[in-house]
Amino acid sequence: MNKIIQAKDITQIYRKNGAVTVKALQDVSVDIEKGEFAAIMGASGSGKSTLMNILGCLARPTGGEYFLDGENVNQLSDDDLAKIRNRKIGFVFQLFHLLPRTDSLENVELPLLYSDRSDITKLAQKALEVVGLADRIHHYPAELSGGQQQRVAIARALVNNPEIILADEPTGNLDSRAGLEVISVFQQLHAEGKTVILVTHSREIAEHANRIILIKDGRITGDERAQNPLNARDELESLPEETEVAQ
Amino acid sequence: MKILRLTTNVFKGLGKNKMRSFLMMVGVIIGIATLIVILSITQGANKKIMARINNFGPNAIMVHSGGGKMRGQIRGPSTVSMANLARKDLQNISSIEGVKIVSPFQLKMDMPIKYQSQFTTTTVMGVMPNWADAWKRGASKGDFIQTEDVELLKKVCVIGQTVKKELFPDSNPIGAELLIGKVKFRVQGILQKRGASPAGTDFDNLVIIPFSTASRRLMNQPKYIAMIRVIVDDPSHLKIISQQISQILRRNHHLASQEEDDFKLTSSTQIVKMIKSVSGTLHIFLLLIAGLSLLVGGIVIMNIMLISVSERKHEIGLRKAVGARSKDILLQFILESLVITLTGGILGFIVGILGVKIMEWVTNMPAVVSWEALALAFGFSFIVGIIFGVQPARKASRLDPVEALR
Numbered sequence: 001m002n003k004i005i006q007a008k009d010i011t012q013i014y015r016k017n018g019a020v021t022v023k024a025l026q027d028v029s030v031d032i033e034k035g036e037f038a039a040i041m042g043a044s045g046s047g048k049s050t051l052m053n054i055l056g057c058l059a060r061p062t063g064g065e066y067f068l069d070g071e072n073v074n075q076l077s078d079d080d081l082a083k084i085r086n087r088k089i090g091f092v093f094q095l096f097h098l099l100p101r102t103d104s105l106e107n108v109e110l111p112l113l114y115s116d117r118s119d120i121t122k123l124a125q126k127a128l129e130v131v132g133l134a135d136r137i138h139h140y141p142a143e144l145s146g147g148q149q150q151r152v153a154i155a156r157a158l159v160n161n162p163e164i165i166l167a168d169e170p171t172g173n174l175d176s177r178a179g180l181e182v183i184s185v186f187q188q189l190h191a192e193g194k195t196v197i198l199v200t201h202s203r204e205i206a207e208h209a210n211r212i213i214l215i216k217d218g219r220i221t222g223d224e225r226a227q228n229p230l231n232a233r234d235e236l237e238s239l240p241e242e243t244e245v246a247q
Numbered sequence: 248m249k250i251l252r253l254t255t256n257v258f259k260g261l262g263k264n265k266m267r268s269f270l271m272m273v274g275v276i277i278g279i280a281t282l283i284v285i286l287s288i289t290q291g292a293n294k295k296i297m298a299r300i301n302n303f304g305p306n307a308i309m310v311h312s313g314g315g316k317m318r319g320q321i322r323g324p325s326t327v328s329m330a331n332l333a334r335k336d337l338q339n340i341s342s343i344e345g346v347k348i349v350s351p352f353q354l355k356m357d358m359p360i361k362y363q364s365q366f367t368t369t370t371v372m373g374v375m376p377n378w379a380d381a382w383k384r385g386a387s388k389g390d391f392i393q394t395e396d397v398e399l400l401k402k403v404c405v406i407g408q409t410v411k412k413e414l415f416p417d418s419n420p421i422g423a424e425l426l427i428g429k430v431k432f433r434v435q436g437i438l439q440k441r442g443a444s445p446a447g448t449d450f451d452n453l454v455i456i457p458f459s460t461a462s463r464r465l466m467n468q469p470k471y472i473a474m475i476r477v478i479v480d481d482p483s484h485l486k487i488i489s490q491q492i493s494q495i496l497r498r499n500h501h502l503a504s505q506e507e508d509d510f511k512l513t514s515s516t517q518i519v520k521m522i523k524s525v526s527g528t529l530h531i532f533l534l535l536i537a538g539l540s541l542l543v544g545g546i547v548i549m550n551i552m553l554i555s556v557s558e559r560k561h562e563i564g565l566r567k568a569v570g571a572r573s574k575d576i577l578l579q580f581i582l583e584s585l586v587i588t589l590t591g592g593i594l595g596f597i598v599g600i601l602g603v604k605i606m607e608w609v610t611n612m613p614a615v616v617s618w619e620a621l622a623l624a625f626g627f628s629f630i631v632g633i634i635f636g637v638q639p640a641r642k643a644s645r646l647d648p649v650e651a652l653r
């Protein structure tokens with residue numbers, strides 16, 4: 001067993017104006033194997049994003065220990081964390097966060113700007129091919145549909161060939177067809193061996209993962225293994241044609 | 248490699264927002280342009296001052312007949328009509344320690360001269376042979392005034408280049424006889440070219456004749472001397488020797504202590520002082536404008552960048568999420584500010600040079616555009632970019648990525 005993520009008793013406490021404190025996470029322990037496709041599911045405000053930011057080394061927990069790929073992250077400097085984010089982690093956000101007035105290719109190149117790679121353009125083109133946007137490399141975000149924009153964002157998350165893809169509500173701003181397209185990209189990446197962690201409030205979306213971790217009020221309340229996860233590609237094929245036109 | 252990539256990225260980013268980038272540059276452009284204009288004018292003026300001092304002679308003292316005040320401009324020459332310097336003055340000045348050459352001369356301006364059908368007017372000087380050493384200026388062709396010419400009151404002359412051009416446009420003047428007033432003089436030499444006289448007039452519009460001939464035959468001033476040029480051994484002795492000359496002349500002229508001088512001394516140090524006092528205030532004013540524009544330009548840049556840090560929160564958060572360290576963000580924003588100010592500096596330099604050229608063309612003022620000016624433009628732009636770029640850059644680099652992405 002190769003545990004790429006080992007979080008032990010993670011606690012995150014926010015202090016608002018010193019007085020009131022919010023316990024966003026309480027003693028959360030999760031292990032995730034290399035190559036797993038796991039969904040973290042819970043209602044709004046349950047602490048999903050907080051957990052994802054910690055797992056992605058974007059934030060430090062107030063308590064607990066976190067091992068990423070066997071390395072204790074707590075002891076690393078901010079610069080080391082940036083390096084880890086650059087090499088081992090690819091983020092996908094609900095709001096895409098593409099740079100405006102910047103074409104797909106340049107958006108995807110962004111993480112490489114902070115790496116030592118030299119074949120920037122080639123890698124970015126490849127990543128765009130993986131998400132099926134080889135013909136959109138010089139389009140600006142404003143010229144792309146929501147689903148396409150999110151796929152550009154996925155290409156950006158992939159471009160550095162990270163171990164883990166972390167996606168926070170990636171379908172939250174998409175209609176169901178575009179959402180399924182995005183999910184199918186994640187399923188494809190999982191099939192190719194990537195570790196994918198998908199944060200969502202929707203059970204429908206979560207059921208595409210092989211494992212569903214339930215979170216409520218900052219605590220893990222369940223951990224289900226799915227024998228037969230939904231297949232987004234199949235669902236897309238069974239969708240009526242008109243949806244595509246509407247998009 | 249990485250910094251190069253980041254720099255290209257910064258350039259692209261600024262190019263995507265041309266209007267904002269340009270507005271950020273305006274202050275720097277104005278500031279640097281003004282700076283260039285000032286510098287060019289100052290250097291042009293300095294060149295002019297240096298040329299004048301050189302023409303005047305850095306170790307010369309001119310003794311003028313006649314007193315009176317002179318302010319703000321260089322004293323023109325004293326003419327024979329006001330001559331009041333005596334032979335004794337001359338002898339006493341010669342015996343001052345440190346005085347190397349004492350060269351008396353008579354002078355009359357606007358004298359009519361004529362050769363065949365050509366007329367002109369010119370300044371006529373009656374000089375001793377040591378005039379050539381005193382002015383470091385002899386005959387470029389033919390002979391200068393010789394001792395013998397002075398002793399025998401010869402009616403010979405040496406003419407300046409302007410006079411040659413006026414009277415002998417295409418013939419050889421040497422040996423020709425011309426009329427100064429009503430007296431005939433034989434041309435025996437042509438003076439070396441000099442350009443501007445100490446007073447700024449054409450120093451080539453000049454005819455030189457023997458001192459004695461001028462005093463007795465042409466200007467009717469056998470007793471007194473109009474002017475004396477004194478050359479000292481070292482410019483640092485100018486002040487002391489000037490004081491000594493002053494004492495000698497006051498004593499010889501029997502001036503009571505409350506009486507004003509009936510002579511005037513000028514030297515290169517005074518010329519520098521006069522020219523500087525005139526141009527100084529203008530330069531300070533212009534420098535103030537340049538400084539203010541750069542300051543305002545810098546503050547504008549800082550404010551726009553601070554606003555843009557808030558506007559670009561998502562971008563900053565995203566860059567951090569994909570692996571940018573705080574120092575990468577810091578560097579990016581400082582580079583942005585530097586690219587803005589340096590581009591503004593270059594544009595300002597170009598605008599400044601255009602301004603200088605136009606001014607030169609309109610006012611006829613000489614200006615010098617130098618490498619120092621370019622270096623200064625770059626230096627100031629760089630400093631403004633750093634000073635006013637650091638604050639926004641630090642703000643950007645310190646953003647918490649989770650907060651920024653929210």
Ligand SMILES: Nc1ncnc2c1ncn2[C@@H]1O[C@H](COP(=O)(O)OP(=O)(O)O)[C@@H](O)[C@H]1O
Binds near residue numbers: 022023043
């Ligand atoms: N920076 C913060 N300061 C204070 N409270 C916060 C902050 N971030 C999140 N919270 C609180 O922590 C809880 C969990 O938030 P979050 O992880 O964003 O939930 P989810 O992503 O599941 O909707 C919420 O109650 C939220 O209000």
Ligand SMILES: [Mg+2]
Binds near residue numbers: 048049050168
């Ligand atoms: Mg959330």
